[in-house]
Amino acid sequence: MKNKFAKRLSSDGCSEADKVIAMIMKLTEMPEVISFAGGLPDGELFPIEEMKKVTQKLLDEDGHNALQYSSTHGIKELREIIAEQIMAEAGVDITADNIMITCGSQQALEFSGRIFLDEGDVVICESPSYLGAITAFQAYGPKFVEVKMDNEGMVMEELEEALKNNPNAKFIYTVPDFQNPTGITLPVERRKKMVELAQKYDVLILEDNPYRNLIFEGDRLPAIKSFDTDDRVIYHGTFSKVFCPGLRIGWVCTSKEFLDQYLLVKQSVDLQTNTMSQKETALYMKMYDLKENVNKIAAVYRRRRDLMLKTIQEEFPSNCSFTHPNGGLFLWVTLPENLDASDVLKKAMEMRVGFVPGIAFYPNGNCRNNFRLNFSSMKDDQIVEGIKRLGEVLKSYQ
Amino acid sequence: MKNKFAKRLSSDGCSEADKVIAMIMKLTEMPEVISFAGGLPDGELFPIEEMKKVTQKLLDEDGHNALQYSSTHGIKELREIIAEQIMAEAGVDITADNIMITCGSQQALEFSGRIFLDEGDVVICESPSYLGAITAFQAYGPKFVEVKMDNEGMVMEELEEALKNNPNAKFIYTVPDFQNPTGITLPVERRKKMVELAQKYDVLILEDNPYRNLIFEGDRLPAIKSFDTDDRVIYHGTFSKVFCPGLRIGWVCTSKEFLDQYLLVKQSVDLQTNTMSQKETALYMKMYDLKENVNKIAAVYRRRRDLMLKTIQEEFPSNCSFTHPNGGLFLWVTLPENLDASDVLKKAMEMRVGFVPGIAFYPNGNCRNNFRLNFSSMKDDQIVEGIKRLGEVLKSYQ
Numbered sequence: 001m002k003n004k005f006a007k008r009l010s011s012d013g014c015s016e017a018d019k020v021i022a023m024i025m026k027l028t029e030m031p032e033v034i035s036f037a038g039g040l041p042d043g044e045l046f047p048i049e050e051m052k053k054v055t056q057k058l059l060d061e062d063g064h065n066a067l068q069y070s071s072t073h074g075i076k077e078l079r080e081i082i083a084e085q086i087m088a089e090a091g092v093d094i095t096a097d098n099i100m101i102t103c104g105s106q107q108a109l110e111f112s113g114r115i116f117l118d119e120g121d122v123v124i125c126e127s128p129s130y131l132g133a134i135t136a137f138q139a140y141g142p143k144f145v146e147v148k149m150d151n152e153g154m155v156m157e158e159l160e161e162a163l164k165n166n167p168n169a170k171f172i173y174t175v176p177d178f179q180n181p182t183g184i185t186l187p188v189e190r191r192k193k194m195v196e197l198a199q200k201y202d203v204l205i206l207e208d209n210p211y212r213n214l215i216f217e218g219d220r221l222p223a224i225k226s227f228d229t230d231d232r233v234i235y236h237g238t239f240s241k242v243f244c245p246g247l248r249i250g251w252v253c254t255s256k257e258f259l260d261q262y263l264l265v266k267q268s269v270d271l272q273t274n275t276m277s278q279k280e281t282a283l284y285m286k287m288y289d290l291k292e293n294v295n296k297i298a299a300v301y302r303r304r305r306d307l308m309l310k311t312i313q314e315e316f317p318s319n320c321s322f323t324h325p326n327g328g329l330f331l332w333v334t335l336p337e338n339l340d341a342s343d344v345l346k347k348a349m350e351m352r353v354g355f356v357p358g359i360a361f362y363p364n365g366n367c368r369n370n371f372r373l374n375f376s377s378m379k380d381d382q383i384v385e386g387i388k389r390l391g392e393v394l395k396s397y398q
Numbered sequence: 399m400k401n402k403f404a405k406r407l408s409s410d411g412c413s414e415a416d417k418v419i420a421m422i423m424k425l426t427e428m429p430e431v432i433s434f435a436g437g438l439p440d441g442e443l444f445p446i447e448e449m450k451k452v453t454q455k456l457l458d459e460d461g462h463n464a465l466q467y468s469s470t471h472g473i474k475e476l477r478e479i480i481a482e483q484i485m486a487e488a489g490v491d492i493t494a495d496n497i498m499i500t501c502g503s504q505q506a507l508e509f510s511g512r513i514f515l516d517e518g519d520v521v522i523c524e525s526p527s528y529l530g531a532i533t534a535f536q537a538y539g540p541k542f543v544e545v546k547m548d549n550e551g552m553v554m555e556e557l558e559e560a561l562k563n564n565p566n567a568k569f570i571y572t573v574p575d576f577q578n579p580t581g582i583t584l585p586v587e588r589r590k591k592m593v594e595l596a597q598k599y600d601v602l603i604l605e606d607n608p609y610r611n612l613i614f615e616g617d618r619l620p621a622i623k624s625f626d627t628d629d630r631v632i633y634h635g636t637f638s639k640v641f642c643p644g645l646r647i648g649w650v651c652t653s654k655e656f657l658d659q660y661l662l663v664k665q666s667v668d669l670q671t672n673t674m675s676q677k678e679t680a681l682y683m684k685m686y687d688l689k690e691n692v693n694k695i696a697a698v699y700r701r702r703r704d705l706m707l708k709t710i711q712e713e714f715p716s717n718c719s720f721t722h723p724n725g726g727l728f729l730w731v732t733l734p735e736n737l738d739a740s741d742v743l744k745k746a747m748e749m750r751v752g753f754v755p756g757i758a759f760y761p762n763g764n765c766r767n768n769f770r771l772n773f774s775s776m777k778d779d780q781i782v783e784g785i786k787r788l789g790e791v792l793k794s795y796q
Contacts, residue, residue: 001630004568004602006516006538009659043462051465055453064441067449067642103501107668118404135666140404170402204402232399244465246673261407268533270505274672275644 008139020360023345030352034386036373037354039180039329045297046244047288054283062279070275072267074101074251078282082251085285086237090212091226098253100262101273105210105238105250109136112171112206112234112252115261117142122169124162124203126154128332128361128370130180133173133208144363145169151323153179153186156193163201171204171234176224178211181361181372182332183325188221195227205233210241211328213294216302218326231255239281241329242294247277301329301376307383308375315391317398329376332358334369339397341371347396351389406537418758421743428750432784434771435752437578437727443695444642445686452681460677468673470665472499472649476680480649483683484635488610489624496651498660499671503608503636503648507534510569510604510632510650513659515540520567522560522601524552526730526759526768528578531571531606542761543567549721551577551584554591561599569602569632574622576609579759579770580730581723586619593625603631608639609726611692614700616724629653637679639727640692645675699727699774706773706781713789715796727774730756732767737795739769745794749787 024037058066073079079096087094102108109132117123119141125133127146134144145166148158154174163169172194176186186194198205207224225233231254238250252262266272284290305325312322316333323332333355335341341357348354358370378386422435456464471477477494485492500506507530515521517539523531525544532542543564546556552572561567570592574584584592596603605622623631629652636648650660664670682688703723710720714731721730731753733739739755746752756768776784 001600001628004514005659006512006514006519008516009513009662040467043466046462046465048457048461048465051461052454052457055457056450059446059450059453063446063449064444065644067444067446067644068441069438069638069643103668103672106666110667114404115407116402116404118406121404132666132669139666202399230399240467244674245467246463246465248668248670248672261403264407268504268530268537269508269667270501270646271530272646274501274646274675276642276675277672 020342020357024354024356030349033352033354034378034382034389035354036375036378036386037356038377039374040377041241041245041297041329042300042377045300047284047293050284050288051244051280054280054287057287058276058279058283066276066279068275070272070278072263072272074099074273075275075278075282078278079251081282081285082237082253087235087253090220091222092235092253094253097256098259099251100259100266101278102250102252102266103270103273104240104245104248105208105236106132106136108236108250108252109133109208110139111262111265112236113137113140114265115258116170116204120168122166123171123173124159124166124169125173125363126175126179128181128358128367129173129363130175130208131360134361134363137173138363142170146362146364149182149184151184153184153190154194156190156197159194160197163197163203169201169203171206172198173206173208174224175208175210177209177221178214178325178328178330180211180328181330181356181358183323183328183330185221185326191222191224192227194224195233198232199230206236207233208236210238213242214298214301214329215327216298216305225253231258234258242290242297243281243284247281248274249277249281298327304375304378304380304383305331307380308373308387311384311387315388317391317394320394329374331373331375333371333373335371335394337369340368342368344371344393344397347393348390351393353386353389355390418740418755422752422754428747431750431752432776432780432787433752434773434776434784435754436775437772438775439639439643439695439727440698440775443698445682445691448682448686449642449678452678452685455685456674456677456681464674464677466673468670468676470661470670472497472671473673473676473680476676477649479680479683480635480651485633485651488618489620490633490651492651495654496657497649498657498664499676500648500650500664501668501671502638502643502646503606503634504530504534506634506648506650507531507606508537509660509663510634511535511538512663513656514568514602518566520564521569521571522557522564522567523571523761524573524577526579526756526765527571527761528573528606529758532759532761535571536761540568544760544762547580547582549582551582551588552592554588554595557592558595561595561601567599567601569604570596571604571606572622573606573609575607575619576612576723576726576728578609578726579728579754579756581721581726581728583619583724589620589622590625592622593627593631596630597628604634605631606634608636611640612696612699612727613725614696614703623651629656632656640688640695641679641682645679646672647675647679696725702773702776702778702781703729705778706771706785709782709785713786715789715792718792727772729771729773731769731771733769733792735767738766740766742769742791742795745791746788749791751784751787753788
């Protein structure tokens with residue numbers, strides 16, 4: 001049989017990222033590995049007893065509808081909750097008509113790529129940026145222009161330079177709160193500035209915000225979209241990090257004009273998101289207080305972050321630096337420039353401990369001396385033991 | 399803001415089909431409409447009590463995993479059930495490794511378009527063909543070559559002619575059992591012949607088979623894929639028509655080489671299918687007998703089909719012909735050539751009765767004198783009343 005695949009497949013996926021993912025997969029299959037590689041929420045914090053009550057009530061009172069096809073747009077009740085509670089709390093003044101439910105926020109990323117990116121268009125993103133977004137966009141053949149970050153996210157002068165040099169930039173892609181992979185948060189002034197720059201250079205902003213509510217100290221910041229005055233910010237949200245990721249409930253929030261395009265795409269690619277899970281999520285939000293659940297999760301993750309930071313401080317060589325995230329799931333370690341984190345991973349795997357090498361998060365693949373650590377999914381003693389082992393590996397290079 | 403949309407959007411969607419869908423949407427919002435337009439299973443036949451037991455047991459025994467992220471490939475238990483029970487019963491000898499779970503079979507269609515179609519490639523399909531597949535493929539800019547059908551599906555001589563005339567044909571798309579929209583079934587001899595022709599002209603076959611188990615009389619036929627000797631048939635299946643469509647559980651069954659491409663695409667577009675729904679489906683299949691559920695559904699739909707056929711016979715003018723499907727959800731009415739079913743629909747909507755005009759099912763839009771009737775979702779008295787009203791409308795043209 002002659003090759004039947006479409007030509008676009010050759011541009012799908014990033015070989016460097018693929019190699020990393022393959023390495024991580026291998027890792028998860030190894031027994032007794034302490035893995036800081038994944039991005040899993042801790043399953044023991046899922047509200048299982050509450051979900052039992054929710055599903056029983058739902059099937060009792062609305063079973064015929066819960067198991068039936070439903071609209072491409074998403075269940076109205078859930079869209080209202082997202083608009084009136086979650087988006088309003090983030091400072092965004094929109095209605096349920098501005099929301100479409102997606103199969104997780106990964107699907108929203110894919111749709112944004114499909115709707116906005118022609119081959120050769122420029123995507124401006126943080127350096128490093130979220131692996132899943134890079135992979136989703138890559139299918140549409142854009143060029144990535146990475147903007148340097150400091151401890152407060154994208155440096156605005158560098159962003160303006162990138163916009164000036166790339167008149168065919170389509171959008172700025174950003175994870176402003178507790179970014180994946182660095183854990184860094186963009187301050188309010190930079191959020192306002194980013195919107196100003198997007199207006200000045202007429203580009204869109206894709207605000208991808210899965211971690212906003214997973215905050216450990218202080219107040220939540222207003223979303224970038226809260227400063228949007230001309231429908232140029234598209235917001236992607238998800239319940240995956242604060243509720244149940246297995247239900248795959250995310251959303252896109254944008255102008256009605258843009259949303260019409262998302263609806264056409266959704267209709268043609270999978271008709272609709274799971275009806276039962278949408279109704280379960282809406283009913284949970286009515287019967288219980290999501291904030292209580294989030295606070296419970298955040299308290300545990302905060303303790304684990306503290307423990308990881310303390311152990312790193314004690315065990316890593318002093319020529320390694322690392323971020324101090326105020327929320328989310330990840331922190332970011334920078335090694336001396338001559339070290340390659342993929343080599344370090346090979347040694348670490350022999351010690352049965354894992355992480356994701358930073359190279360996977362650079363769309364242009366030009367930085368090798370850093371890695372991402374997840375602090376949400378391992379227990380306290382595993383965190384201490386795993387970081388100790390990593391420290392040993394790092395010391396072996398000295 | 400200057401236009402930001404990708405160029406591909408202009409080729410997304412079919413304007414004629416979009417108009418039809420808009421008309422149907424309007425229809426469903428009208429009170430007291432008898433609609434034969436949708437393709438919904440009857441929600442009253444859903445196994446709600448069983449699902450209550452399934453979800454409780456699942457959350458009791460496996461809640462942490464059921465609500466957590468899971469693999470792109472799909473839950474192994476469910477893939478094994480599909481391979482060893484459903485596919486084996488269809489005569490297809492494969493393993494769980496040949497199955498990937500999708501968000502309904504619509505997602506499998508979209509993936510097949512994405513993986514195999516370059517712009518200008520030829521898709522060979524039945525005339526008429528399934529609207530959702532046409533829409534999914536259209537996003538990738540193929541040319542559709544329609545093959546004439548008789549009461550036993552695609553005419554093989556016409557199929558060979560189409561293959562001969564289109565050396566850049568990529569695949570044959572077919573719904574062999576109780577086809578949507580016509581209700582027609584392809585006999586075994588033609589299934590074998592289709593595989594032979596696909597080999598001779600080196601094209602793939604996309605076998606889309608959502609209705610196979612929804613049979614009213616006689617034996618189920620072996621799947622086209624059961625005659626596949628060189629991995630050229632890709633099978634799309636779904637639980638939507640025999641279990642609960644709101645759970646969005648479909649699958650693709652193909653060679654490991656092809657499946658690797660589906661896995662890469664799935665990973666980048668939505669990571670994975672809903673974990674909870676996959677586990678619910680697998681557990682339902684272990685705790686209960688799906689065949690019993692299917693038999694219960696089929697008995698009801700069979701009675702409604704009989705009632706609809708009998709009423710059509712009595713109420714429609716004799717210059718209308720119609721199919722006698724042996725399963726599935728739909729039958730197909732052909733009007734005299736001078737009638738346009740879209741005009742008929744306008745009059746029918748005034749009488750508060752609806753259907754889908756045939757034009758939506760012809761990718762090249764060149765046939766206007768037929769329409770699709772759904773017999774699964776309306777009650778007996780609505781079927782009689784609705785067909786009577788339609789008969790009145792049709793008689794008004796005489």
